[in-house]
Amino acid sequence: MKINLKPENEIERLQVLKDYAILDSLSEQEYDSIAQLASFICGTPIALVNLIDEDRQWFKSKVGINVSETSRELSFCQYTILGDDVFEVQNATENKLFSENPLVTGSPNIRFYAGAPLRTRNGFNMGSLCVIDTEPRALNVEQKNALKLLADQVVALLDSRKKHLDFLESQKEIQNFIELSKDLVCIANVNGLFYKVNPAFTKVLGYSKEELEGTPFIDLVHPDDLAQTYKEVEKLSKGELTISFENRYRCKSGDYIILSWNTSPEPNTGNLYCIARNVTKEKEAEQHLIDGNNLLEESQHIAKIGSWKFNLVTNDLVWSEGHYRIFELDQLPSDQLYKEYRSRIHTDDLVKLDQVSEDVIQTGKDFKIKYRIVFPDQRVKHILEIGQPFKNEKGEVIELKGIIQDVTEITLAEQKIIQKSKEIRDIRSALDESAIVSISDQQGLLTYVNDNFCSISKYTKDELIGKDQRTITGHFPKAFAKQILKTIVNGNVWKGEMRNLAKDGSYYWEKATIVPFLDEKNKPYQYISISTDITDQKNAEANLQSALLNLGKKNNELDQFAYVVSHDLKAPLRAINNLSEWIVEDMPDMPEAVSANFDLLRGRVLRMENLINGVLEYSRIGRTEIEKEKIDLKLMLNQIIDSIVPKQGFEITIGENFPVIESERILLQQVFSNLISNAVKYSDKPVGKIDCQYKALPSFHQFSIKDNGPGIAIEYHKKVFKVFQTIEARDVKESTGIGLSIVKKIIEEKGGSIHIESEENKGCSFIFTFPK
Template sequence: MKINPIPANEVERLKELKKYSILDTLSEVEYDSITQLASYICDTPIALVSLIDEERQWFKSSVGIDVSETSRNISFCQYTIMGDDIFEVPNALENDLFAKNPLVTGNPNIRFYAGSPLRTKNGLNMGSLCVIDTKARVLTEQQKKALQLLSNQVVTLLDSRIKHFDFLESQKELQNFIDLSKDLVCIANVNGLFYKVNPAFTTVLGFSKEELEGVPFTNFVHVEDLPSTLNQVEKLSKGELTISFENRFRCKNGQYVTLSWNTSPDPATGNLYCIARNMTKEKAVEQKLIDSNNLLDESQNIAKIGSWKFDLITNDLIWSDGHYRIFELERQPSGQLFESYRSRIHKDDLELLNKTSEIALKTGKNFKIKYRIVLPDQSIKHILEIGQPFTNDNDEVIEIKGIVQDITEITIAEQKIILKSKEINDIRAALDESAIVSISDKKGMLTYVNDNFCSISQYTKEELIGKDQSTITGSLDKDILNTIIKGKVWKGEIKNSSKDGLSYWEKMTIVPFLGENNKPYQYVSISTDITDQKIAEESLNNALADLEKKNRELDEFAYVVSHDLKAPLRAINNLAEWIVEDMPSMPEEVSSNFDLLRGRVLRMENLINGVLEYSRIGRVAIEKETIDMTLMLDQIIDIMVPKLDFEVIIGQNFPTILSERILLEQVFSNLISNAVKYNNKPIGIIECYYESLPDFHQFTVKDNGPGIAEDYHNKVFKVFQTIVARDVKESTGVGLSIVKKIIEEKGGSIRIESKENEGCSFIFTVPK
């Protein structure tokens, strides 16, 4: 039994082979050049770069055969990798190892083989560079030497592949480091443009790489920081190796972040290599600390608090700045201050203040008092004053300290609360008069119902209070329960049953009241009786269904009528044509009259079609579709505008919109057709323009024709109205009325800008 050779270092050899990551890769010109050269030097029709893995030999490059691999157990190269020198088989038919090999007995009919092992610097054979012939032969020493040199070149290529992979891996690691960095890393070129940015740029600024790379970095710098930023960059041009500075950068959402930059230039290219750290949070913390200090300084002012001290031994009265602000007094000496202070006290409160002060001086107890002061403009402030007496060793009061607070807003708010309470009670009374009101606890048990609830349900309060409403007047569906249990307001219509079994409808709002745990503790239901309204809606729906039926019948009637009207017209037209054909030599005046007759018949048929089209506008739903307006206009113009006598100008900014194609085609077809039909110039000019308005698309169709006198600007949109006599220009007078009706049905408008003999512009809008 034949045993296939396995190198002693097979495990290490296969591990080394996998490092190259070359198996099953595409062909490469460097390897193909070597096999071609080996085939040429050794004068063989076949040359291969063969790599041996566990089960196969795979050809990285081949000359003379089409297969990409063979099984390892029939390969010649498996013997080549067993040694260090060239393995040569002069005649395979005479060799016991290969005489019965299918590669010898069959295609490609190998007779001669010579292979040089692909030996790495670690002494491991990856495969071979081999040459094959279909006839027996031997290589010369020069050919063997060349084959060895070429196999060494293959190994060099393999080693360079690993080095390339190592370089790519290091580049990848560096790129990963940059990509994963939370700092903003970029390269700016000599023109001041972002050349490369890392993902942190898109994370912090919100712009994509495409929106940043190739754009001047100055576009993003806050306008107030731009001069200092340019000044810093200028330092680099003067030889400084590194600069550090801060500026504000604009984000895509319009906000700014504060960035701290470290920047160095590349002496060779002049590119700037920059790293920035987002300091927005740090700046915010810093500003917060500043604000906290300011807040502490201003807290008394914000709280409208002032402090005071009165020395009973020296009779000195001292006020803080806040005290002066509250009483709106200028700073003054102690003796004068006491009199000014007393003059501000409301006369009705002065006696109470005096008594409170006397008690504090006698007892040494703290006091609290509310009083009013009257300012020079007669406005009133409400003051809360708290005082604390201080005594000596003999329990004699020698000093009083205290604070005052302007509680005007609090007092007014309390007064408003009292008024609001009364207002709430009045509202409740009003609701009881006009609405159906009930209150349920968190379990759905009724705790309150008003008289209207009892009246519509026909239950007494005794029959309702403490009961589950859903078991009395009708159950609440799961959607309602799921909504209100989550603490959300539910609004809608609900059908209930009264005590006598009759149904009634309510338009209801259920408001959950939430407790401290943010869960409902009760539900307030306010509703109105809409039974009559629901009955009316049902009647209206029936009427609408009947109307729809009538419209269908009207359409059918219109079709029948138009068919019956057009049938005799066609007969008249055919008869006139037959008479003309049968009497080719009739007088010119008679022939002209027949032409006039056929024209009137055609006008009548167009008029019938126009009236039908006008009647259908707004009654037939048309599905919207995406319309390339430029393409649609090109198609209409191609059909309707003569190429020799007209010049057409279409604006460059026509959009793609979502609308009813057939309606817009009718509008533009009518307007362009009229511009052609009524033009009286040797070369007609038709211009189409577009303008985007906030909520509308605006289109303009302009011509250089005879224009329309101002008196006719409104008349031309009426059915059957024409400016030019029908004997001069054939017209039904329906086209512009169709245009106006289509546009107005869509919610747009149309107007004319024209003077007689100065051309005409039709300007119309359709909603976006």
């Protein structure tokens, strides 16, 4: 099988073939007759009218074969279209190009092939007219010439078919153009009848196609336009064209519209080919323009507007009547007008105006400027001027045109508004700086909140605007809310204190004034609330009251407790301890078991004394002021560890980022000492590990003390901070059960918090915060 061959002009050839629109068309007798004649002349059983597409050869007509197409790469005809003459293969089995071709080795067993190219006038070979035999053979000269002549007839059929298709397509396009045209298109006759009309005709006039075709067009012309219309028809009968002839036509509704006609007569048929356009709106627009010009002059007078133009080449200045009226001048010659005009412009503004003119000439851009004119009696007018430059063919600015407007009243009003706006802005700025401000509409929905409102309520503006404040932050009794609403709805100002709820669940107090804004009917249309934050004041009042009630009682209780501990508990303990020591000294030979019991007795006495000391220490937390000092936390931790943690059996880690802070040293020492001491006391590993770390939070210092001890089960995480609570029995671990209580009380008294992260047998972390 040979490589597929293609002509050099293959792309163009395929496009020409496509333009013929012949591929896959139905069978046609003309082409079949040529194929049969070729088969007869050449004496072959097979003849084909064959067209070569991009990947196939398609048979427009076929004799002696049933298939309608084959692959291009197998075709003999692909070689035929490469030349201009008949391509002949006398014995395909002996031809190197085709000996292994499936069409030769198999059905239809081609042995002989001869094909004449189907060549267009432009030199493109579309395919071939070919004859095929199953026996080797050769054509004589007459047969070859006949084959070429028949191929030319095929091309002539293709061209004729294409012209017919083009004509039909052209007719269709013209018809579509006429049908879709918005213009009125018709064919009439000089005898005065409509012959054909397009849809636009029926749509504009309102008559059906049947009502118009065959009807005298004169019948629809306005009576006042008949004479001129007859004259125009007479000119058309003489072969003259009609261009933009206008007359009025009656619609089916009875209304008249204005049509502008362009008509061309056909002398041979007497037909008139007409195109009309409905120009009613344009005519109305022209009249409106005339009326508008009159109105413009009146409007300029009312609006205090004038127009002008200035020729930069001739220095001619032209003003409208309105311009003269604004400048309070009589009509003047151009040279005098220019001088008088400049004399009336305020000296400070004249320089600015000249600069603008110079910039416009240089840049060619439009301009807008305000300036003042001063009259001899020192009256001042404020002028707004808008101008536009015009250029010549060289791009040079040669003329300026524009309008002016007397904006004195507007300018003075704007100046007052600016002054009042500044005063309002200053007042609002002062309020926003120091007060909580909100505005609600008639339904109570927030339309404005300032930053202070968002700050105290913890809501963003997007969360507040369009919402009812009472359902978001309002947290007061319904009766109280009704009393407020009743006051402001009646147009009265309400003043008082209210407690509100912030987004984070906290409460805050405001001392508020709510002022209703009243409309022309004396009904509120919005409300402005101005308030101050009195949360601290209210909390202080409550705290002070509570403190005053409880302070005396607590102090008495603590004093009594301290007295009992110091005198009633410690004295007997010391006596027991001393007595046990004397007995041991007096009986050096007592049994070992008895001596051990005396040791246990003294241990219990020591525990009791430590417990009493712990309770006293716990009671003193927060009652006395401790002076703050600078503390190097890392140094302090190292000192605590040196005094508490054994040298052997423990690994200590201290983070590098511990800061130097200002706080109460003794309190932090107590906290760290208790936590590190607990880690040592309850260590159950051959090597105990204690890890001390620090993390800076926005408002707090965060510390963690982590060990690898037995851990604390979750159910004990809160219990261990209670006074006298221990996890293990005191006989197993010597403990008062008050150390962690002291830690918790110190931390919470300072405004911090502490919690445990631990599981049983997985070590323990105490994490606590201290305020900065």
